[in-house]
Amino acid sequence: MLSRLVVVVLVSIGAASTVAMFVTASSTASPAADQARVPVTVAIEAPLSGPQASTGRDMLRGVQLAVRQANERGGVLGRKIKLLRLDDKARPSLAKAAAERAISANAVAVIGPYNSSVGIVNLPVYVAGKVVPIHLTSTDDTAGDGLTVQPKNSQISPVEARYFESHQATRVAMLVDGSAYTKGMADRLRRILTGRGIAVATVPIVEGKKSYGSQVAEALKDKPQLVYVSTYFPEGSKIAASLLAAAGGGTSFGCFMGLANVDPAFVSKAGIPASRFCRYSGVPTAAQIPTAAKYVQEYRAAFRAKPGVWGTFTYDSAKLLFAAIRKTRSFEYGALLKSLLHTSGYKGATGTITIDPSTGNRIKAPVYILTVNAAGQFVRAR
Secondary structure (H helix, E strand, O other), X not given: OHHHHHHHHHHHHHHHHHHHHHHHXXXXXXXXXXXXXXXXXXXXXXXOOOOOHHHHHHHHHHHHHHHHHHHHOOOEOOEOEEEEEEEOOOOHHXXXXXXXXXXXXXXXXXXXXXXXXHHHHHHHHHHHOOOEEEEOOOOHHHOOOOEEOOOOHHHHHHHHHHHHHHOOOOEEEEEEEOOHHHHHHHHHHHHHHHHOOOEEEEEEEOOOOOOOHHHHHHHHOOOOOEEEXXXXXXXXXXXXXXXXXXXXXXOOOEEEEOHHHOOHHHHHHHOHHHHHOEEEEEOOOHHHOHHHHHHHHHHHHHHOOOOOOOHHHHHHHHHHHHHHHHHHOOOOHHHHHHHHHOOOOEEEOOEXXXXXXXXXXXXXXXXXXXXXXXXXXXXXXX
């Protein structure tokens, strides 16, 4: 009996030890296992509602497509990607709150914002909060705050100036929205033109008006050869319609729209005749970019819609981010930012991407003179 009792006790002690070892091992492994199951958060900040919502929607879809494709392959470093939507409505007053929300959510990066006036306010907040910004602002005032794959003011203005010179204009009228990007573009171009002896008159534009007929009439009173419109597309589309109407009255001038008007919604609001009356600086819609053919096909399949202009850039931004995470095997701010700033020769939907590490700007960013064809598409002017 005693021997049997000893055996039973020993077996019981052995079983208890095994259970204890299993529990200890499970407890030790749990944090890593739990961490692997936690999604990594990436934010998209854009004007998802308000007058520029069509731009924001295209930006969102570009990131959504990149996230979907990454998650179908298991995510990044074994973690799925969770997308945090930040709607700034293109308002600088909402900029800081959007950044603070991303920081509170422990986002590793943000794709956006789009509007320069928003980015001037909150890109430093993202940087201070260790959220890597891959933004779409064009003002050179945001150089050094993260990086961007789209053109900057300093890359756009020379293209515009060459267009004006080619038309041998001696008088130019400008219709200018006072926001950071549009005013900055007009100021930069004005300096170039006046430095070359071209007279420039400026008429201010206030966002949100139903009509800009009186402002167009004021711009045309000195009979300029070219009218330059530096606004976002909700205002630009109304101005284009007024310019076409004025030209129908026998006035002889050309219309040139700045990059912020390049959006399919501009054409739908202005109409094809008014849209075709103008030339534009910028990049065409994705369907017109040879390197974006696969992206266009996948976008249409995913959203049953035609891609616009800026979703192509947010798609490339997100793909660059995921590539940097895999390369560094890290979600840490410093490692990711360093890797992204040293991007070289990346083959994206928008073409080959190389970043200048000293500014975060894309080297040889795509900028063209565009026109609108009979089908209402932005295409490169011949």
